[in-house]
Amino acid sequence: MAIAKDEYLPLFETKEAKGRVAYRLFAVSMLLAICMVVVYRVKHVPTGEGTQGRWVWIGIFVAELWFSLSWFIQQSLRWNPVYRYTFKDRLSHRYEKELPGVDIFICTADPQVEPPIMVINTVLSMMAYDYPPEKLSVYLSDDGGSELMFYAMLEAARFSKHWLPFCKQFKVEPPSPAAYFSGQSHPLHPDMAKHYSSIKTLYKEMENRIKIVTEVGRAPEEIRMEHKGFLEWDTVSSPRDHQTILEILIDGKDSNAVDMEGQPLPTLVYMAREKRPQYHHYFKAGAMNALIRVSSKISNSPIILNVDCDMYSNNLDSVRDALCFFMDEKKSHKIAFVQYPQSFNNITKNDLYGNYLRVNYEVEFFGMDGCGGTLYIGTGCFHRRDILCGRKYTEGYKRDWKIENDRIAGESLIAFVERVKGLADCTYDENTQWGKEMGIMYGCPVEDVITGLRIHCRGWKSVYFNPAKASFVGVAPMTLDQGLVQHKRWSEGHLQLFLSRNCPFWQGHGMINIGHQLAYVYHDLWATYGPPAVYYMVIPPLFLLKGIPLFPKISSPWLLPFAYLIIANSTYSLAEYLCCGGSLQSWWNDKRIWIYRRATSYLFGTVETMLKVSGFTKSAFVITAKVVDEDVMKRYEQEIMEFGTNSPMLSVLTTIALLNLFCMFGAITRFFLHPCTDDFETWSLQILLCTLVVAINLPIYQGLFFRKDNGRIPSSILSKSIVLVVIAFMLPIY
Numbered sequence: 001m002a003i004a005k006d007e008y009l010p011l012f013e014t015k016e017a018k019g020r021v022a023y024r025l026f027a028v029s030m031l032l033a034i035c036m037v038v039v040y041r042v043k044h045v046p047t048g049e050g051t052q053g054r055w056v057w058i059g060i061f062v063a064e065l066w067f068s069l070s071w072f073i074q075q076s077l078r079w080n081p082v083y084r085y086t087f088k089d090r091l092s093h094r095y096e097k098e099l100p101g102v103d104i105f106i107c108t109a110d111p112q113v114e115p116p117i118m119v120i121n122t123v124l125s126m127m128a129y130d131y132p133p134e135k136l137s138v139y140l141s142d143d144g145g146s147e148l149m150f151y152a153m154l155e156a157a158r159f160s161k162h163w164l165p166f167c168k169q170f171k172v173e174p175p176s177p178a179a180y181f182s183g184q185s186h187p188l189h190p191d192m193a194k195h196y197s198s199i200k201t202l203y204k205e206m207e208n209r210i211k212i213v214t215e216v217g218r219a220p221e222e223i224r225m226e227h228k229g230f231l232e233w234d235t236v237s238s239p240r241d242h243q244t245i246l247e248i249l250i251d252g253k254d255s256n257a258v259d260m261e262g263q264p265l266p267t268l269v270y271m272a273r274e275k276r277p278q279y280h281h282y283f284k285a286g287a288m289n290a291l292i293r294v295s296s297k298i299s300n301s302p303i304i305l306n307v308d309c310d311m312y313s314n315n316l317d318s319v320r321d322a323l324c325f326f327m328d329e330k331k332s333h334k335i336a337f338v339q340y341p342q343s344f345n346n347i348t349k350n351d352l353y354g355n356y357l358r359v360n361y362e363v364e365f366f367g368m369d370g371c372g373g374t375l376y377i378g379t380g381c382f383h384r385r386d387i388l389c390g391r392k393y394t395e396g397y398k399r400d401w402k403i404e405n406d407r408i409a410g411e412s413l414i415a416f417v418e419r420v421k422g423l424a425d426c427t428y429d430e431n432t433q434w435g436k437e438m439g440i441m442y443g444c445p446v447e448d449v450i451t452g453l454r455i456h457c458r459g460w461k462s463v464y465f466n467p468a469k470a471s472f473v474g475v476a477p478m479t480l481d482q483g484l485v486q487h488k489r490w491s492e493g494h495l496q497l498f499l500s501r502n503c504p505f506w507q508g509h510g511m512i513n514i515g516h517q518l519a520y521v522y523h524d525l526w527a528t529y530g531p532p533a534v535y536y537m538v539i540p541p542l543f544l545l546k547g548i549p550l551f552p553k554i555s556s557p558w559l560l561p562f563a564y565l566i567i568a569n570s571t572y573s574l575a576e577y578l579c580c581g582g583s584l585q586s587w588w589n590d591k592r593i594w595i596y597r598r599a600t601s602y603l604f605g606t607v608e609t610m611l612k613v614s615g616f617t618k619s620a621f622v623i624t625a626k627v628v629d630e631d632v633m634k635r636y637e638q639e640i641m642e643f644g645t646n647s648p649m650l651s652v653l654t655t656i657a658l659l660n661l662f663c664m665f666g667a668i669t670r671f672f673l674h675p676c677t678d679d680f681e682t683w684s685l686q687i688l689l690c691t692l693v694v695a696i697n698l699p700i701y702q703g704l705f706f707r708k709d710n711g712r713i714p715s716s717i718l719s720k721s722i723v724l725v726v727i728a729f730m731l732p733i734y
């Protein structure tokens, strides 16, 4: 059938999830059971003179109320999920000649934690998108202000002249050379075979040079002489104290900037913004804002893609997919950003540390999209420049895709760069709207989420797009401690956001719908799920040992709602996990890690946020390590939990594990010594709870008692935890 010439064919479509009615009925049944538990708690508060455990009972009631509240809020993420599909062929057909420019921002902060060779692999993969190179500009912000990074960028610029034509010709995926060459053996086309080995050699040589320079800590003299950019480092005294260094390594405007095949190259820019000890640099948010300003003079593309330095592009089509959401004639005018999930290339078979965040990315983000838009998570996100810079939604908004920038005809590159540099001054944004209304917001450890919320509150929507082929692939934390510290930063950031004037309830009131507000609040309250979880893992086992029941007897009808909640909730969670492609073992690991996050990251996150809010401490940003030593790596691959460090978080985990173990054995011994059926009736639920906690903590007992390697739990933690357990036993009961 011929399509009428002016018939509108959408560039993307949105589909609602199936089976929503069944889910909603299930949710209602859960709600009923929760209500019955509440009634039970209220009716059975221990009363009368000399009754023990009244306050503890009230405590457990409060914890349960909080769990219920979080469950209720969480429903916003499951009520109405939507899925998105794009039509890239229609995009090319209609707009191939007028595709907008795209600026890609990559942030790095420390050459030790984020090795330059990894960072330039990200850079090279971004340069290789299937997109007109003259419309692509890649910017690296180096908060480490490191000449090693600069050196690696020079190497990358040179290597790109070989790599990009190779990628184009053979549609190489993933376009990160490290990932590509380390992947499974590739079935090679005969034409490709001879190119393959020569380009691999070139890459390996470059990799080697960069590794040597990184180890030595200084670029070789002959290269320093070759490029005047290195002169800048003569005056750099530390990463926290230096002038702006801005170098356009490949200038897309220069007709000589071509690859080996004579095709144009994308623009490539290195920037280390000015930093002075007396001025706050606002971490990644500060870096991003400097990039927004500097790029506005160099390329000024209307679309900005932002990625972390460890997230290489894995899918050549991501830019075009994103543009389908921005360029549709009828449906795009409200869409401010397109968020992709984070994927990881180092997740082991059973995902011991639950890094995948499977339920978040495969279920909840679709649900949040259905409410009005997912969170902006700081990486793998396409923005419209004008909206990121503070534009409010107005009826009839339409973006003109033409690019205007600031190059004066005839001006030399050096003069131009000098003129632009000032935009990366550390004082530039003082007393301006930058960090408040413009760009990425300052002052919050989750600068990304708070910025996304501001955008939604200005009337815009966003889109979550999760194509079958992962788009951005990064490095997940490889030790228990790193993962917990990362979650602590996130949970703290979210809680700060909730307690600030940017709280989704205040700021979002009248601006975004209630479902969307709840979806934000669910994440914002993450930290607060910590204390009740710890209470639940400490008090019931302790009272089991002391002989004070906290749950209904097995013969009592009140047991039913408890049993229903436990069984239905676990079955649902398992089914959901398996439906997203997980396995039984990884589900169990995921459950464990969420319990650990609650017991540590969230507990500490709550406490530190309280200190911060009351002005005792200041914000910091602990960068997640991207490399570990060989020994640790080996254990990571074998899925043996890495404890190692002597941290307060680990002490908490060990104490909880030991406490439950003692209480479980204590209770069992008691039943053997005084066997009577009544006992089991009274204690069944408390024993079950205790046994579950013990089962989930098996890796801790192994780490404490059975392992000899360096990743085991240090013995000082064991003694500390035993002391804490003994103190817990001695505490009086109220």
Ligand SMILES: O=c1ccn([C@@H]2O[C@H](COP(=O)(O)OP(=O)(O)O[C@H]3O[C@H](CO)[C@@H](O)[C@H](O)[C@H]3O)[C@@H](O)[C@H]2O)c(=O)[nH]1
Residues within 6 Å of the ligand: 107, 108, 109, 110, 114, 141, 143, 282, 283, 284, 287, 307, 308, 309, 310, 377, 378, 379, 445, 446, 447, 448, 486, 489, 490, 493, 621, 622, 623, 624, 625
């Ligand atoms: O002063 C800083 C600190 C960090 N970064 C960069 O920020 C990115 C994220 O840091 P990372 O330590 O990898 O944190 P993650 O927890 O992995 O990051 C997630 O969470 C952060 C917010 O907490 C977001 O900024 C990130 O985009 C998101 O991927 C990295 O590229 C860093 O190089 C800077 O540029 N400057």
Ligand SMILES: [Mn+2]
Residues within 6 Å of the ligand: 308, 310, 474, 624
């Ligand atoms: Mn990261």
